[in-house]
Structure formats: structure tokens, C-alpha cells
Amino acid sequence: MAPTTFSTRSSGAGRTKPRDSGRVAQRIAVYVLITALAALFTVPFVWLVSTSLKSPAQVFVVPPQWIPNPFVWDNYPRSTTFIPFWQYFRNTLYVTVFNVIGSVASCSVVAYGFSRIQWRGRNTLFVVLIATLMIPYPVTLIPTFLIFRDLGLVNTLNALVVPSFFGNAFFIFLLRQFYMTIPQELSQAAKIDGASEFQIFWQVILPLTRPALAVVALFAFLSNWNDFLGPLIYLSDKENYTLAIGLYGFFGRSKTEWGLLMSAATIMVAPIVLLYFFTQRTFIEGITLTGIKG
Amino acid sequence: MASISTRSKPKSQPLKPQARRDLIHGIVFISPWLIGLIVFAAYPLISSLYYSLTNYDILSPPQFVGLRNYIDLFTADPLFYKAVGNTFYYALISIPLNLLIAILIAMLLNTKVRGLSIYRTLFFLPSIVPEIASAMLWAWILNPQFGLANALLKAFGLQSIGWLTDPSWSKPSLILVGLWGFGGSVVIFLAALQDMPRQLYEAAEIDGANTWSKTIFITLPMLTPTIFFNLINGIIGAFQYFTAAYVLTGGQGGPAGSTTFYSLLLYRNAFSYFKMGYASSMAWLLFAAVFVLTLLLFKSSGRWVYYEGGDKN
Numbered sequence: 001m002a003p004t005t006f007s008t009r010s011s012g013a014g015r016t017k018p019r020d021s022g023r024v025a026q027r028i029a030v031y032v033l034i035t036a037l038a039a040l041f042t043v044p045f046v047w048l049v050s051t052s053l054k055s056p057a058q059v060f061v062v063p064p065q066w067i068p069n070p071f072v073w074d075n076y077p078r079s080t081t082f083i084p085f086w087q088y089f090r091n092t093l094y095v096t097v098f099n100v101i102g103s104v105a106s107c108s109v110v111a112y113g114f115s116r117i118q119w120r121g122r123n124t125l126f127v128v129l130i131a132t133l134m135i136p137y138p139v140t141l142i143p144t145f146l147i148f149r150d151l152g153l154v155n156t157l158n159a160l161v162v163p164s165f166f167g168n169a170f171f172i173f174l175l176r177q178f179y180m181t182i183p184q185e186l187s188q189a190a191k192i193d194g195a196s197e198f199q200i201f202w203q204v205i206l207p208l209t210r211p212a213l214a215v216v217a218l219f220a221f222l223s224n225w226n227d228f229l230g231p232l233i234y235l236s237d238k239e240n241y242t243l244a245i246g247l248y249g250f251f252g253r254s255k256t257e258w259g260l261l262m263s264a265a266t267i268m269v270a271p272i273v274l275l276y277f278f279t280q281r282t283f284i285e286g287i288t289l290t291g292i293k294g
Numbered sequence: 295m296a297s298i299s300t301r302s303k304p305k306s307q308p309l310k311p312q313a314r315r316d317l318i319h320g321i322v323f324i325s326p327w328l329i330g331l332i333v334f335a336a337y338p339l340i341s342s343l344y345y346s347l348t349n350y351d352i353l354s355p356p357q358f359v360g361l362r363n364y365i366d367l368f369t370a371d372p373l374f375y376k377a378v379g380n381t382f383y384y385a386l387i388s389i390p391l392n393l394l395i396a397i398l399i400a401m402l403l404n405t406k407v408r409g410l411s412i413y414r415t416l417f418f419l420p421s422i423v424p425e426i427a428s429a430m431l432w433a434w435i436l437n438p439q440f441g442l443a444n445a446l447l448k449a450f451g452l453q454s455i456g457w458l459t460d461p462s463w464s465k466p467s468l469i470l471v472g473l474w475g476f477g478g479s480v481v482i483f484l485a486a487l488q489d490m491p492r493q494l495y496e497a498a499e500i501d502g503a504n505t506w507s508k509t510i511f512i513t514l515p516m517l518t519p520t521i522f523f524n525l526i527n528g529i530i531g532a533f534q535y536f537t538a539a540y541v542l543t544g545g546q547g548g549p550a551g552s553t554t555f556y557s558l559l560l561y562r563n564a565f566s567y568f569k570m571g572y573a574s575s576m577a578w579l580l581f582a583a584v585f586v587l588t589l590l591l592f593k594s595s596g597r598w599v600y601y602e603g604g605d606k607n
Contacts, residue, residue, distance in 0.1 A: 027405075030402055030405050030407065031407065033402060034399070034402045034403065034407060034413060037399060037402075037417075038413050038416040038417065041416055041417055041419075041420055041474065041477070042416050043442075044420070044428075044431055044432070044435060044474060045419070045420075047431070047434075047435060047442050048431050051434060059440065060440050062440070062445070063445055063448075063449070064440075064442060064445050106326040106327070106330075109323055109324075109326060110323060110324045110326055110327040112323050113319070113320050113321075113322070113323025113324035114323075114324060117316050117319050117320045117323065118316055118320075119313070119316045119317040119319070119320030119321070120309070120313065120317055121317075121320075122320055125324065125328075128331070129327070129331075132331065132335050134530070134584065134585070134588060135335065135339065135581070136530065136533060136534050136577075136580055136581055136584050137534060138534065138557055138560050138561075138576070138577045138580055139338070139339060139342055139577045139578065139580065139581045140334065140335060140338035140339060140342065141338075141564070141577070142338075142342055142345060142564055142570050142573060142574055142577065143337065143338035143339075143341040143342050143345070144334060144338050146341075146352075146570075147333065147334075147337075147338070149352075163330065163334055165326065166326050166327060166329055166330025166333070166334060167326050167327035167330050169327075172327060197319045197323070201323075222422055225424065226422075226423075226424040226425060226426075228424075228425055228426050228537045228540075228541070229536060229537060232540075233565060243424075243426075244424060244425075244426045245426075247426050247427070247430065248426055248541060251426075251430050251433075251541070252544060258434050258437075258440075261430055261434070262430070262431065262434065265426075265427040265430045265431055266427075268424055268426070268427050269423050269424065269427050272422050272423065272424065273419065276415070276418075276419060276422060280411075280415070283418075283422075284414070284418075284481055284485075287418075287478055287481045287482060287485075288481060288482060288485040
């Protein structure tokens with residue numbers, strides 16, 4: 001696993017003996033401040049869920065009710081029939097799953113070529129790879145759209161899937177950093193045993209870098225589940241809409257149905273929150289890796 | 295940054311069989327990316343430069359017009375200046391504010407608070423919420439009549455604010471929405487803080503340094519590489535700022551053009567008015583601006599970014 005491991009560092013728990021009252025006051029101030037800030041970040045979530053359980057009449061009560069009375073569960077089934085929710089969901093899942101597969105498959109292979117094989121020109125091309133990270137997407141947006149138009153892929157979900165099979169500079173960079181930490185002797189030993197380059201990749205390197213692949217899979221999932229601009233540009237028929245763009249249409253049509261809108265938003269957020277709780281370590285390690293080791 | 299060693303191999307000699315094999319293997323392994331580089335980066339880059347010199351409405355073939363689009367942008371398009379102004383406003387306020395608050399929260403979390411992972415989760419979660427969902431939620435919170443934000447203001451006896459409907463409050467509103475989603479940088483700063491060598495602080499304590507001077511003379515300098523990284527990311531992100539503004543203003547960039555950001559205007563020119571050439575010239579100006587700013591930052595980094603042991607990988 002990555003060198004950065006996180007623990008809540010409970011070791012300091014017994015150390016806060018009141019050496020002097022100033023120190024205690026400082027600790028209290030820290031807790032008050034950090035709890036207040038955390039509350040500010042949490043209130044919108046509470047408000048989201050609270051509103052999602054309100055009837056139109058309850059929504060407009062002044063001053064606002066925090067706990068709906070009664071709970072209007074009906075918003076949830078209604079918001080999934082108000083729009084073709086399950087179709088959008090299926091489309092989103094299609095885009096997301098194939099992006100995860102495409103990214104993991106292509107980026108792991110490419111990162112191998114950039115880290116485990118020594119070849120002339122490798123470092124130059126790697127600089128090119130890093131440089132592409134600096135290209136703002138609006139620069140390539142229009143020609144890429146035209147390419148997909150010529151390929152007949154505009155207004156299909158595949159326009160959002162195909163690029164992932166050609167690698168992603170950021171993921172490749174991330175995986176390469178991982179691959180570099182694996183001792184070269186492992187590859188050499190396998191080579192002496194007669195393993196081909198692909199066998200080394202498949203049987204030696206891939207199993208050792210599963211945590212890094214998980215980070216890539218997770219990030220690919222997240223960015224496609226959340227993607228708005230891609231579907232906005234490429235999808236025009238309603239039957240192809242993903243959740244992001246479908247919700248946007250819903251939002252535009254029913255600006256005052258806050259209960260329904262918030263329940264639909266909650267349904268879209270819920271998988272992400274669940275995913276976070278199941279993969280917290282991978283998440284945090286991924287963010288950290290890309291953030292400070294960069 | 296990646297370590298790039300300049301191995302001075304003899305370049306003119308023919309490759310040995312092993313080196314040849316490695317070269318072929320290397321190219322084969324990176325070939326998916328290489329194809330992607332040509333199709334999705336190199337070709338679009340060059341062709342968008344060409345399109346920027348044309349009139350192109352997608353339906354009829356592009357007509358070459360020289361620098362016309364660029365000249366029009368600077369001389370005949372007030373919205374262009376508005377969008378540049380809005381984008382700089384957003385970048386100049388939101389980036390420093392994000393950095394400041396992220397560092398503050400990370401420092402507070404780094405004081406051995408109990409329940410660290412709970413706090414970290416609370417700060418981090420909003421950053422992974424889909425932008426469409428967070429935009430809908432904030433549209434509701436910032437609703438002038440029934441929103442939570444104004445209800446809070448009223449509870450404290452303050453005046454209501456028009457938020458997204460008021461041209462002078464619309465950008466601050468969007469900055470607020472952006473602040474909610476910056477938890478990623480809190481996590482990054484926290485990790486950087488936890489990585490810091492204890493000996494430095496112990497040495498400073500022996501010399502009688504207090505919390506304040508330790509922060510100023512040790513913590514902040516040691517954080518500069520992370521600040522630098524977040525700053526570059528922040529600039530690139532702010533220049534491409536799109537989704538929240540688009541969703542919250544129904545794609546209009548209103549009120550009174552106050553949230554017409556650069557990428558929003560570019561998108562509208564390209565995909566609403568089908569002025570592909572014009573939009574391409576906007577894209578290249580954006581590219582040039584990002585390039586110059588990043589270059590300047592890298593050049594200046596030697597003066598204020600502290601790398602442990604001279605050059606860190």
C-alpha cells in the first residue's frame with residue numbers, strides 16, 4: 001500500500017493532562033472552531049435530506065422546519081417516475097462502468113510502458129504526457145466534438161466512453177508513480193524464468209498494484225458519475241440522457257417542486273456517499289497521492 | 295514533478311538487439327495513449343488553432359478569415375471583456391479564500407483532535423457530490439424568498455440578500471458554492487502537515503518558539519509545495535469554471551451577464567450559436583493565458599516554494 005497511512009492518532013489521547021489552564025482553553029477553542037466549521041459544511045446535507053421529505057406546503061413554511069412533520073416519503077417514488085429516472089440511471093451506469101474498465105485497462109498498460117521498460121525516448125514522451133495535463137479542455141473540445149460527429153458517435157453514449165480506452169494522462173501519471181516503487185529485481189527474476197513482458201505486467205506488476213488500480217477505478221467512477229459537460233455536449237435525445245443532464249432538465253422544468261428536486265438529488269448523491277464510506281481509505285490515499293507527491 | 299534524468303546514451307550508434315526489443319515493447323505498451331495523444335490532443339490542438347482563423351458554422355466548410363475572430367473579440371465583443379472580468383473576479387477571490395480556509399481547517403485538524411476521521415469526512419464529502427446535485431441544492435438554499443440562507447440572516451436580524459438574482463451578489467454566491475466543495479484540498483493539506491518532520495518543531499520548541507512563530511517559520515514554508523500545487527490546479531480550474539454557473543443560471547450567465555464566465559461564453563458561442571471558429575479563438579486565448587500564468591508561477595516558484603533537500607521528486 002502507499003506510504004501514507006492514516007490513523008486517527010489516538011496516541012495523544014492520554015497526553016492532554018491539564019498542564020496549565022491556557023492549554024486547556026486552547027484545546028477547547030480548537031474544538032469549538034472545528035466543530036462550528038464542520039457544522040457549516042454539514043448543514044447543506046441535512047437541508048437536502050430534510051427538504052426531500054417535505055410536501056410542497058411544508059417546503060414553504062417560514063421559518064423553515066428542520067424535521068419534516070410528517071415525513072413525506074412519497075417524494076422518492078414520485079421523483080423516479082416524474083422523469084424516466086431508471087433509464088437515466090442505466091445510461092449513467094453504462095457510461096461509468098465502461099469508463100472504469102477503459103481507464104483501468106488502458107492506463108495500467110501505458111503506465112507499465114512508462115515505468116518498467118527502459119527505452120529510448122521514454123522520458124521525452126513522459127514530459128509530453130505531463131504537458132497534456134496543462135491543456136484546458138475548451139481548447140480540444142470543439143475539434144473532438146467534430147471528430148465524434150464524423151464518426152457518427154454524437155448523441156450516443158459511446159462518445160463518452162471511447163476516449164477512456166486511450167488512457168488518461170492523470171491516471172497514467174498516478175500509476176507510473178506506483179509502478180516505479182516496485183523493485184526492478186522482481187521483473188528481472190521473472191525475465192530469467194522466461195516470462196514475456198506482458199506476462200510480467202499481468203502476473204507480477206498488476207497483482208502488486210491493486211490498490212493503485214482501485215484508486216484509478218474509483219476516480220474514474222466518480223468523475224463520470226458526476227460529469228455534466230460531456231453529456232451536455234454529446235447527448236441530445238432524452239433517451240440517452242445520463243442522470244446529471246436528466247436532472248438538469250428536471251430542474252429547469254419544475255423550479256418550485258423543491259421536495260421532488262431534492263429527493264432526486266439525494267438519490268444521485270446517495271451512491272457516492274455510500275461508495276465513500278466503503279472505500280474511504282482508497283479515497284483519501286488517492287487524493288493524498290495526487291496532491292502532495294505531484 | 296516526475297524525475298526526468300537526462301541519460302546521455304550514445305545516440306548515433308545503432309541500437310543493440312536488447313535495446314531494440316525494449317523500444318518496441320515500450321512503444322507497444324504506451325500505444326493506446328500514443329494513439330489518444332494524436333487523436334484527442336495533438337490533432338484537436340492544431341485543428342482548433344486552424345478553426346480559430348476561420349468562420350465555421352459546422353454545416354458549411356470553414357472559411358479562412360485570418361485574425362478576424364481575434365480582432366473581433368478584442369474590439370467588437372463587450373461580452374468577451376465581461377467574461378474575462380468575471381473569470382478574474384472569481385479566480386482572484388475564490389482561489390486565495392479556498393487556500394486560506396483549507397489550510398486553516400487542516401491545521402486545526404492536525405492538532406490531534408479526537409474523531410479526526412469523522413471531521414475529515416464531513417469536510418471532504420461535499421467535494422464528491424455531483425455538481426448538478428450541489429447546484430440544485432444551493433439554488434434552493436439561496437432561494438431569495440424561502441431559502442435557508444435568508445432565513446438564517448433574518449434569524450440574526452439581518453437583511454435578506456438576493457443571492458443569485460442580484461448582479462452584485464451572484465458571483466459571491468457562486469464562490470460560496472465553490473467553497474463548499476473544496477474538501478479535497480483540506481485532505482491534501484492535512485496529509486502534508488502529517489508528513490512534516492517532528493524534529494523541526496522539537497528544535498524550535500527548545501529555542502522557545504511559540505505556536506504562532508512555529509506556524510509562520512516552519513509550517514507555512516514547509517507547506518509551500520502543496521500550496522503551489524493547489525494554486526496551479528486552482529488557476530486551471532477557475533479558468534475552466536463552468537458547470538455550477540451554467541446550472542445555477544440556466545445556461546444564461548445572468549443576471550445582467552454577471553455570471554457569464556469565460557468557458558460559459560465559449561460554450562455558448564460554440565454550441566448555441568455554432569460559431570465554432572470564434573469559439574476556437576476564445577479557446578486559444580484561454581490556452582495562452584493558462585500557459586503564461588503557469589509559466590510565471592513556475593518561474594517564481596524558486597523564490598517562494600521550499601523543497602526539502604533542494605529538489606524533491
